[in-house]
Amino acid sequence: MLTRLRAGGKGVAAVVLAAAALLTPGVTTSAQAADSAPCTPDPDYPGTYRCPIWGSNVNLRSAPDQQAPVIATSPDGGWLRVLCQVKGGRADYGGYWHTWWVKTPAVGMAPSAYMSEIFLVGGGDDERDSGLPNC
Known part of the structure; x- marks a missing residue:
């Protein structure tokens, strides 16, 4: 002893x-759990990443906070194109929680938007995506 x-x-x-x-x-x-499905560089849009998501019509918000206004929803297809990740307000959904958010690129007249990393495939509660840079 x-x-x-x-x-x-x-x-x-x-x-x-x-x-x-x-x-x-x-x-x-x-x-922490290992990130089993990290975001990867998007070969069609240099400087962006493809992130596998679960769920459909996931809220995209004007700021990285669950209380921020919804400005769009995620596209169908299981992928979201993003620029980076940022710490923000805590989001809770179905027993999961996160303070990391992904930022989408602005497209045309649509501004950048934020989605909680709760909806990214792989990883654990409040674990940043291993394939993304910080904003």
Whole structure:
């Protein structure tokens, strides 16, 4: 037990225990889930990314906040074209929550819009998308 070791030996024992935990199968160093479906660069629109989304007609808002006005909805097809991700207000949906939002590019007269990363495929609660830069 650590309590029976001399004070100088506690640090060594802690290192040994930490190393053993890292080598144990099934133990990881991260508490967050791995992003199983990160956004990828869009080959048709340089500087943008294609993000797989679940759901349809997901609200796109004027600012990265669940209380911001809805200005559009996501297109059908399971993908959303985005520029980057930004921290914003907390969004909750169906037991999931997030403070990361993706920003869409402005198109024609339509301004940029924001969608909660709750609706991106892969990842966990409040986990930023590993394929996107920050805004």
